[in-house]
Amino acid sequence: RKPLSPVSAAMDAASSLMGGPSSADAPTDGEHRMGTTIVGVCYAGGVVLAADSRTSTGMYVANRASDKISQLTDNVYVCRSGSAADTQVISDYVRYFLHQHTIQLGQPATVKVASNLVRLLAYQNKSMLQAGMIVGGWDKYEGGQIYSVPLGGTILRQPFAIGGSGSSYLYGLMDHEWKEGMTQEEAEKFVVKVVSLAIARDGASGGVVRTVTINEEGVKRSFHPGDKLPLWHEEMEPQNSLLDILAAGSSDAMVQ
Amino acid sequence: YNLERRENPYVTGNSVIAMKYKDGVIMACDTGASYGSTLRYKSVERIKEVGKHSLIGGSGEFSDFQEILRYLDELTLNDHMWDDGNSLGPKEIHAYLTRVMYNRRNKFDPLWNSLVLGGVKKGPKGDEKYLGMVNMIGTHFEENHIATGFGNHMAIPILRGEWREDMTFEEAVKLIEKCLLVLLYRDRSSINKFQIAKITTEGSTIYPPYALKTNWGFAAFENPSKGAVGTW
Numbered sequence: 250r251k252p253l254s255p256v257s258a259a260m261d262a263a264s265s266l267m268g269g270p271s272s273a274d275a276p277t278d279g280e281h282r283m284g285t286t287i288v289g290v291c292y293a294g295g296v297v298l299a300a301d302s303r304t305s306t307g308m309y310v311a312n313r314a315s316d317k318i319s320q321l322t323d324n325v326y327v328c329r330s331g332s333a334a335d336t337q338v339i340s341d342y343v344r345y346f347l348h349q350h351t352i353q354l355g356q357p358a359t360v361k362v363a364s365n366l367v368r369l370l371a372y373q374n375k376s377m378l379q380a381g382m383i384v385g386g387w388d389k390y391e392g393g394q395i396y397s398v399p400l401g402g403t404i405l406r407q408p409f410a411i412g413g414s415g416s417s418y419l420y421g422l423m424d425h426e427w428k429e430g431m432t433q434e435e436a437e438k439f440v441v442k443v444v445s446l447a448i449a450r451d452g453a454s455g456g457v458v459r460t461v462t463i464n465e466e467g468v469k470r471s472f473h474p475g476d477k478l479p480l481w482h483e484e485m486e487p488q489n490s491l492l493d494i495l496a497a498g499s500s501d502a503m504v505q
Numbered sequence: 506y507n508l509e510r511r512e513n514p515y516v517t518g519n520s521v522i523a524m525k526y527k528d529g530v531i532m533a534c535d536t537g538a539s540y541g542s543t544l545r546y547k548s549v550e551r552i553k554e555v556g557k558h559s560l561i562g563g564s565g566e567f568s569d570f571q572e573i574l575r576y577l578d579e580l581t582l583n584d585h586m587w588d589d590g591n592s593l594g595p596k597e598i599h600a601y602l603t604r605v606m607y608n609r610r611n612k613f614d615p616l617w618n619s620l621v622l623g624g625v626k627k628g629p630k631g632d633e634k635y636l637g638m639v640n641m642i643g644t645h646f647e648e649n650h651i652a653t654g655f656g657n658h659m660a661i662p663i664l665r666g667e668w669r670e671d672m673t674f675e676e677a678v679k680l681i682e683k684c685l686l687v688l689l690y691r692d693r694s695s696i697n698k699f700q701i702a703k704i705t706t707e708g709s710t711i712y713p714p715y716a717l718k719t720n721w722g723f724a725a726f727e728n729p730s731k732g733a734v735g736t737w
Contacts, residue, residue, distance in 0.1 A: 372568050376512060397546075401515035402568040403538070405546060420543070 284453015285317060286415025286444050287328035289383040290427075291408050292436035295393040295464025296385040299440035300328050301415065301448050302456030313456045322347050323468070325363040325386030326461050330413035331379040331400070339370050339380055360386040364396035364404060372402025383410045387463045415447030415454035422446060437462060437471070445478040514566035514617045516540050518551045519694045520656035521562035521621045522684050524668055525634045525649050526677035529705035530623035532560050533681045535689075536714050537696035538567050544696055552702045552711060556581045559595040559624030560704045560711075561602075564653045565641065566617035573616060576605065595624030595635040599645070607643030615641040619653035624704050632706050652684070655692040660684035674703065686717055 288299045300317040303310055317329045319340045327343070329336035343366045347358050364384040371380055384396045397403075397410040409427055411419045422443060431439065441458050448454045458473040476487060488494055516538050523532040538546040551570070552562045555577050563570035580601060584593045593601075599622040609615050619640040625632055638653065639645035650664040663684050672680070681701060689695050697719070702711040 368568075372572065375568070399516055399540065399545075401566055403516045403566075403571060404568075405549065407546075417543070 284415065284451065285330040285413030286419070286447035286451060286454040287317060287330050287381075287383050287412045288416075288419070288440050288443055289328060289385040289395040289397075289410045290431070290436050290440055291393045291395055292431040292433055294433065295387050295462060296395055297433075297436045297440050297460055297462045298326055298328050298383065298385045299444050299458060299460045300330075300413075301444055301454040302459060303454055304333055305453060310455070315456070316459060318459055318461045320344070321363050321384070322351060322358050322386070324357050324388060324463060325360050325384065326463060326468070327363075327367065328383040328385070328412065330381045335378045335380045336382060339367060339378070339382070342370060343367050357388060359388040359390060360384065360394040360396065361388075361391070364394075364398065367396075367398050368402055368404040371398050371400075375400075375402050381412045383412050385461075385463065387465060389465075393464065411443075413454065415444075415451035418447045418450045419443055433462060433464070441473050442479065445473075446481060448478070449481045449484065512566075512615065512617060516545065516567045517617075517694075518549065518564045518567055518570065519692060520652060520654040520660065520688055521551065521564050521619070522652040522656045522660045522664075522681060522688075523562060523621050523623050523636055523650065524664060524672075524677060524681070525623075525636050525670075526672040526674060528674060529625040529703060530560065530634055530636050531674070531677045531681060531701065531703045532562050532621060532623055533685055533699060533701040534562055534564070535685070535696050536698045536700055537694070539694045542693075544694065547696055547698060548714070550700065550711075552700055554704075554709045554711070555598055555622075555624075556584065556593050557708070558592065558626040558704070559598050559622060559635075560702050560709055561598070562621040562623075562653075562702075564619045569616040569618050570620075573602070573605070573618065573620070577602075594626035594628075595622055595637075596626075598622055598624070599635070599637045599639065599647075603639045603643065603645045606639050606641060606645075610641065610643045617641050621651050621653060623651075625706050627706070655688055655695075656684070659687045659691055663687065682717060686719070689717065689719065 284303060284305055286301045290297050298318050302315045304312040304315045319327050319329060321327055321340060321344050327340055346366055347363055351358050367382055367384055371378060381400055382398045384398060387393050395407055395410050397405045397407055408429060411423060437460055440460055444458045457475050460471040462469045518538050521534040523530060532552050534551045536549050537544055538549045552560055553574055555561050602620055602622060606616055619638060621638045623636040625634050636651055637645060637647040638651045650668050652660040667680055678701060685699055689697055697716045698714050700711060700714050
């Protein structure tokens with residue numbers, strides 16, 4: 250696989266992977282991919298993970314309400330992007346290993362250990378996998394942590410991470426708006442805004458924004474439905490029907 | 506053998522440059538790792554200490570570089586456990602890496618890196634400075650100055666012209682910065698955040714990241730279309 254920019258990853262891989270129908274001939278065939286926008290940020294006291302909910306096969310949206318943030322342990326979750334199958338299997342294996350590790354260790358696994366397990370699978374099977382993941386969690390040693398595990402199996406700890414095809418649209422935004430030491434509320438609002446901006450421009454991302462907040466107290470899952478997200482440039486307030494607009498009499502009807 | 510196997514790099518670091526100087530070896534690179542054409546990670550350390558006597562600089566696929574650092578951890582740990590007063594020097598580390606890289610290449614499963622290995626160790630002739638490189642196909646050699654990636658094209662000519670035996674630290678840093686600047690101007694994947702490291706008999710120092718001033722104040726830059734409309 251060529252070094253793919255995140256934007257072309259979903260499209261290119263869908264056609265080249267199987268050697269079968271390209272997304273142009275058979276837009277509804279092809280491997281399940283999560284075009285995706287995934288984000289993880291550290292705040293003062295924990296982490297917030299966020300993702301969109303679109304899973305596509307070619308041009309068809311196979312699942313418009315997927316859950317791309319999977320639990321690895323009580324205190325560590327992972328955001329998944331790339332091939333749906335690959336990332337599901339990786340997180341299943343890591344969950345299995347961490348379960349046994351926790352029993353042996355006698356205490357919750359650290360975020361670092363969980364991330365490294367993800368890395369091992371990603372690195373050792375790099376020629377066969379298309380999985381870009383963001384691992385986030387909280388442990389008593391290092392507090393909230395975010396680890397990026399992109400294609401290839403590199404592992405990098407970061408104060409915030411973005412991934413998936415939608416992340417292309419977020420580099421500039423994060424460079425501009427990211428700040429250290431946000432409060433929990435600021436961080437949750439921020440990631441919802443950021444993912445929804447990516448959804449606005451990335452065809453492979455869409456649906457709802459799911460967030461998972463992890464801190465010393467525990468884990469909180471949130472759901473932000475598509476119709477409750479902020480509106481951006483050239484987007485309009487949704488209506489029930491044209492008829493309502495006309496009835497209100499306030500439209501600038503273009504009458505010839 | 507997997508005769509079809511041909512890995513491709515995903516997250517890549519670019520040039521590493523290094524040279525011998527009076528007190529030891531100096532090595533430098535930027536702190537960026539790209540993902541295709543995206544400058545994705547901008548605070549990455551691509552020069553690390555190895556044992557007591559060496560520095561390693563890595564360009565190419567970053568996950569492979571991280572794995573190589575783990576191999577080196579194992580190697581130096583085992584070396585330390587001998588507890589015999591001896592420790593692996595840069596020449597030995599370089600030889601080990603060469604074997605690793607060449608054997609992977611023979612299996613059509615390369616570690617997609619160019620590695621620079623520099624250090625100082627006491628030898629029969631006193632303190633011996635060492636600098637060498639090895640790449641993904643197993644090509645390896647020693648030299649007074651080394652560069653990987655774009656550095657081969659942009660930095661080596663400068664180093665060949667201006668490197669001298671017994672440069673002071675200050676002179677060496679100035680020359681390295683000249684090369685780093687050229688790479689910043691002309692290598693698309695470079696970023697303006699650098700790390701310089703040195704290794705001497707006293708030990709190694711990896712300096713904190715910093716940025717360099719760039720010069721755009723040429724009259725010809727201000728309005729290039731003036732005399733030739735449509736020029737680029």
